[in-house]
Amino acid sequence: MRRMPMIVMAVVMLTAACSNDKSGSSGSAATDAKSSSLADRAGLSGKVNDKGTKTVTGSSPTISVEVDDFYFSPTFISAPAGSTVTLQIKSEGKAPHTFTADGAGVDEKLSPGDSKTVTITVPKSGAVAFFCKFHKSSGMQGAVVVPGPKGSGASSGGSGGSGGATTSGGSGY
Numbered sequence: 001m002r003r004m005p006m007i008v009m010a011v012v013m014l015t016a017a018c019s020n021d022k023s024g025s026s027g028s029a030a031t032d033a034k035s036s037s038l039a040d041r042a043g044l045s046g047k048v049n050d051k052g053t054k055t056v057t058g059s060s061p062t063i064s065v066e067v068d069d070f071y072f073s074p075t076f077i078s079a080p081a082g083s084t085v086t087l088q089i090k091s092e093g094k095a096p097h098t099f100t101a102d103g104a105g106v107d108e109k110l111s112p113g114d115s116k117t118v119t120i121t122v123p124k125s126g127a128v129a130f131f132c133k134f135h136k137s138s139g140m141q142g143a144v145v146v147p148g149p150k151g152s153g154a155s156s157g158g159s160g161g162s163g164g165a166t167t168s169g170g171s172g173y
Protein backbone atom coordinates (compact mmCIF):
# COMPACT_ATOMS: atom_id res chain seq x y z
CA MET A 1 0.00 0.00 0.00
CA ARG A 2 2.96 2.28 0.32
CA ARG A 3 4.12 1.32 -3.09
CA MET A 4 2.24 4.01 -4.91
CA PRO A 5 3.84 6.97 -3.16
CA MET A 6 7.23 5.39 -3.66
CA ILE A 7 6.69 5.19 -7.37
CA VAL A 8 5.54 8.76 -7.53
CA MET A 9 8.55 9.77 -5.49
CA ALA A 10 10.92 7.98 -7.80
CA VAL A 11 9.55 9.84 -10.75
CA VAL A 12 9.84 13.14 -8.95
CA MET A 13 13.40 12.37 -8.02
CA LEU A 14 14.40 11.38 -11.50
CA THR A 15 13.17 14.74 -12.62
CA ALA A 16 14.83 16.55 -9.77
CA ALA A 17 18.12 14.78 -10.30
CA CYS A 18 18.80 17.02 -13.25
CA SER A 19 19.31 19.98 -11.00
CA ASN A 20 21.99 18.06 -9.17
CA ASP A 21 22.13 20.33 -6.18
CA LYS A 22 24.48 18.79 -3.69
CA SER A 23 23.69 21.32 -1.05
CA GLY A 24 20.05 20.40 -1.13
CA SER A 25 18.86 19.29 2.24
CA SER A 26 17.40 16.11 0.96
CA GLY A 27 19.71 14.82 -1.68
CA SER A 28 18.67 11.44 -2.85
CA ALA A 29 18.65 9.19 -5.79
CA ALA A 30 15.99 7.15 -7.35
CA THR A 31 15.61 3.80 -5.76
CA ASP A 32 18.39 1.64 -7.06
CA ALA A 33 17.50 -1.90 -7.86
CA LYS A 34 21.01 -3.01 -6.95
CA SER A 35 20.54 -1.74 -3.47
CA SER A 36 18.00 -4.34 -2.56
CA SER A 37 20.70 -6.94 -2.91
CA LEU A 38 22.90 -4.67 -0.84
CA ALA A 39 20.28 -4.80 1.86
CA ASP A 40 20.42 -8.56 1.67
CA ARG A 41 24.18 -8.61 1.82
CA ALA A 42 24.16 -6.21 4.72
CA GLY A 43 21.77 -8.45 6.58
CA LEU A 44 19.12 -5.78 6.82
CA SER A 45 15.66 -7.03 7.37
CA GLY A 46 12.37 -5.30 7.06
CA LYS A 47 11.78 -2.03 5.34
CA VAL A 48 14.74 0.00 4.09
CA ASN A 49 14.23 3.54 2.88
CA ASP A 50 16.85 3.41 0.18
CA LYS A 51 18.29 6.76 -0.81
CA GLY A 52 21.12 5.33 -2.83
CA THR A 53 24.65 4.10 -2.55
CA LYS A 54 27.92 5.94 -2.49
CA THR A 55 31.31 4.41 -3.00
CA VAL A 56 34.39 5.56 -1.17
CA THR A 57 37.95 4.44 -1.70
CA GLY A 58 41.22 4.51 0.13
CA SER A 59 42.22 3.25 3.54
CA SER A 60 40.59 6.03 5.51
CA PRO A 61 37.89 7.69 3.46
CA THR A 62 35.51 10.31 4.74
CA ILE A 63 31.92 10.65 3.69
CA SER A 64 29.03 12.88 4.63
CA VAL A 65 25.84 11.15 5.61
CA GLU A 66 22.58 12.97 5.90
CA VAL A 67 20.26 11.85 8.66
CA ASP A 68 16.72 12.88 7.96
CA ASP A 69 13.08 11.99 8.50
CA PHE A 70 13.27 8.99 8.05
CA TYR A 71 16.26 7.80 6.19
CA PHE A 72 20.01 7.93 5.84
CA SER A 73 21.46 9.35 2.64
CA PRO A 74 23.38 7.67 1.25
CA THR A 75 21.75 4.60 2.64
CA PHE A 76 24.54 2.28 1.61
CA ILE A 77 28.22 3.11 1.66
CA SER A 78 30.48 0.88 -0.32
CA ALA A 79 33.93 0.97 1.26
CA PRO A 80 37.09 -1.09 0.88
CA ALA A 81 37.49 -4.08 3.17
CA GLY A 82 39.60 -3.22 6.17
CA SER A 83 39.35 0.52 5.69
CA THR A 84 38.37 2.91 8.43
CA VAL A 85 35.55 5.10 7.24
CA THR A 86 34.85 8.44 8.85
CA LEU A 87 31.21 9.40 8.60
CA GLN A 88 30.25 13.00 9.09
CA ILE A 89 26.65 12.65 10.01
CA LYS A 90 24.27 15.56 10.10
CA SER A 91 20.70 15.54 11.21
CA GLU A 92 18.58 17.57 8.88
CA GLY A 93 15.23 16.31 9.97
CA LYS A 94 12.73 17.59 12.45
CA ALA A 95 12.68 14.48 14.59
CA PRO A 96 15.40 13.22 16.88
CA HIS A 97 17.31 10.30 15.47
CA THR A 98 20.17 8.03 16.33
CA PHE A 99 23.01 6.68 14.29
CA THR A 100 23.48 3.27 15.78
CA ALA A 101 25.83 0.60 14.50
CA ASP A 102 25.87 -2.28 16.92
CA GLY A 103 28.64 -3.98 15.00
CA ALA A 104 30.91 -0.98 15.42
CA GLY A 105 30.01 0.07 18.92
CA VAL A 106 28.50 3.30 17.65
CA ASP A 107 25.41 4.82 19.18
CA GLU A 108 25.01 8.53 18.63
CA LYS A 109 21.87 10.47 19.37
CA LEU A 110 21.16 13.41 17.12
CA SER A 111 18.81 16.26 17.77
CA PRO A 112 17.69 18.29 14.77
CA GLY A 113 20.66 20.18 13.40
CA ASP A 114 23.27 18.10 15.19
CA SER A 115 26.45 17.04 13.46
CA LYS A 116 28.64 14.23 14.67
CA THR A 117 31.59 12.31 13.41
CA VAL A 118 31.80 8.57 13.78
CA THR A 119 34.28 6.06 12.50
CA ILE A 120 33.51 2.59 11.35
CA THR A 121 36.08 -0.05 10.63
CA VAL A 122 35.01 -2.05 7.65
CA PRO A 123 35.32 -5.80 8.02
CA LYS A 124 37.14 -8.00 5.54
CA SER A 125 33.83 -9.04 4.13
CA GLY A 126 30.20 -8.46 4.81
CA ALA A 127 28.89 -5.25 6.23
CA VAL A 128 28.32 -3.04 9.21
CA ALA A 129 24.65 -2.27 9.49
CA PHE A 130 23.42 0.97 11.02
CA PHE A 131 20.01 2.23 11.93
CA CYS A 132 18.02 4.74 13.89
CA LYS A 133 16.72 3.31 17.12
CA PHE A 134 13.54 5.30 16.90
CA HIS A 135 12.61 4.65 13.31
CA LYS A 136 14.18 1.40 12.29
CA SER A 137 10.81 -0.18 11.78
CA SER A 138 9.92 2.71 9.48
CA GLY A 139 12.83 1.81 7.26
CA MET A 140 15.48 4.07 8.71
CA GLN A 141 18.51 1.85 8.29
CA GLY A 142 21.48 1.33 6.05
CA ALA A 143 24.93 -0.19 5.99
CA VAL A 144 28.58 0.15 5.18
CA VAL A 145 29.29 -2.69 2.81
CA VAL A 146 32.33 -4.18 1.20
CA PRO A 147 32.13 -4.01 -2.59
CA GLY A 148 30.89 -7.20 -4.11
CA PRO A 149 32.92 -9.24 -6.58
CA LYS A 150 30.60 -8.29 -9.36
CA GLY A 151 31.07 -4.63 -8.71
CA SER A 152 27.55 -4.37 -7.47
CA GLY A 153 27.05 -1.66 -5.00
CA ALA A 154 29.43 0.58 -6.79
CA SER A 155 26.70 2.73 -8.18
CA SER A 156 26.94 6.24 -6.97
CA GLY A 157 23.51 7.19 -5.86
CA GLY A 158 24.59 10.38 -4.31
CA SER A 159 24.25 12.78 -7.16
CA GLY A 160 21.71 14.49 -5.02
CA GLY A 161 18.34 15.82 -5.86
CA SER A 162 16.84 19.08 -4.95
CA GLY A 163 14.87 19.39 -1.79
CA GLY A 164 11.22 18.93 -1.36
CA ALA A 165 10.65 15.38 -2.44
CA THR A 166 10.88 13.87 0.97
CA THR A 167 7.36 14.03 2.21
CA SER A 168 5.93 10.87 0.78
CA GLY A 169 3.55 9.46 3.28
CA GLY A 170 4.46 11.94 5.95
CA SER A 171 1.53 10.78 7.95
CA GLY A 172 2.14 7.20 7.16
CA TYR A 173 4.93 6.73 9.59
Ligand SMILES: [Cu+2]
Nearest residue numbers: 097132134135
Ligand atom coordinates in the same frame (compact mmCIF):
# COMPACT_ATOMS: atom_id res chain seq x y z
CU1 LIG B 1 15.15 8.29 13.33
